[in-house]
Amino acid sequence: MQTEARPDLASLAAEAKSDRNRAVDAYRALAMLAVAVGHWAAISVALDDDGALSAGNALAEAPQLAWITWLFQVMPLFFVVGGFSSAMSLDAHFRSGGHGADWVAARLRRMLAPAVVLGGTWLSLIVAGSALGFGGIVMAGAVASAIPLWFLANYTIDTAIAPYVLPAFRRRPVVVVTIGLATFAAIEAMVLAGVPHVGHVNWVLGWLLFQVAGFAWRDGLLPEGRRLAAAAVALWTAAVGLVAFGPWPVAMVHHEGLTHSPTHPPSLALLFFGAAYSATAIAAAPAVSRFLARSPKAWTAVVAGNAVSLTVYLWHFTAFVVVAAAAYAGGVLPSAEVATGAWWVQKLPMMLASTVVLAAIVRVVSGVERRALLAPRAAWRGSEGSMLLTAAGISAAIKVWGLGSGEAVMVGAVALLVIWRTVLRAEPAVGTVH
DSSP: OOOOOOOOHHHHHHTOOTTOOHHHHHHHHHHHHHHHHHHHHHEEEEEOTTSOEEEEEHHHHOGGGGGGHHHHOOHHHHHHHHHHHHHHHHHHHHHTTOOHHHHHHHHHHHHHHHHHHHHHHHHHHHHHHHHHTOHHHHHHHHHHHTTTHHHHHHHHHHHHHHHHHHHHHHHSHHHHHHHHHHHHHHHHHHHHTTOSSTTHHHHHHHHHHHHHHHHHHHTTOSOOHHHHHHHHHHHHHHHHHHHHHSSOOSOSSOOTTOSSOSBTTBOHHHHHHHHHHHHHHHHHHHHHHHHHHHOHHHHHHHHHHHHTHHHHHHHHHHHHHHHHHHHHHHTOOOOSOTTSHHHHHHHHHHHHHHHHHHHHHHHHHHHHHHHHHHSOOOOOOSOHHHHHHHHHHHHHHHHHHTSSSHHHHHHHHHHHHHHIIIIISOOOOOSOOO
């Protein structure tokens, strides 16, 4: 029997239980918005000495801006929130007799639907631009638009293994966390010692540890009240100490010129920073939830924001590319020295214009994400092993897509579209779906 369609967003907002941790939803929506604003603030576009358009990271040109990243590096919190939500969703799924592969497939369909639209759009633009004689410019825009995709590649892996990591964590929480942290620290030591390639392990493990912290939050294993506030203070102190006396930079995002990147792969500094940021947010969560429970308008806005959060994340660089192209054509690109007052005066209108363009894009394409969110789940027709292989293929395709070259954009985006079309896209559900 086909499952019934899920309720619309207004119903979801109205039907939220009184004890729902609404802060989780708020943090997820705000995190995606913070990433967009942070990226728009950090990117530097100007004309080089030859009059050609050039783009870089303002943090590399003006290291004094590094402190801003301590406000806008919200991805650790997003993975913690993802772990909380995954644990809650998996509990309901398993109680209904569902299988792990079905849950993973449903999650990946929701996550990848807006990514497929992004990939299809840019591939179409590349073809059209090449035919009209300005393929190079379009390709440069496609490369820039792929910068945020690292997140989706890593989140795909964490989502795929969540049905197996969560039970293992619940059986032996101390053992799982201890082994995870010890392995992470050992890998970090090898990275600092110059051992090649081994750091790739921490690409998965580092973000997975934040997901496990979300599991612990969901299960009530974290300290509360003053104890949690004290833990947050201790973690902030440790994070400051690591960048003050260790080899890691103040910046909590990756950019060119860094000797020890905090995020490529995730570092010990990022681990402590992310733990401090997340502990602070978790400590504030009860007050945030109470506010949202008392304010129906604010809560409805949070629900609506969550329904388009991934669309906002995936398309925010594309919005800036559109604005930068228009500024270049109009001769109004920022010309002042990066990070000066004059530069911000020139830059802020571009950020505001990016907001307008992104809102227009979201209005056009966000229906894909909303439909994926509200669609009934269709059973995965293969084995759990085939689901894991599919997730690995998706992650690899997205990684290639975001490598930073035109060829990579085309290969990765095409590979993702092929996997979506031939393997993952949901068909009408037949039989009982949990």
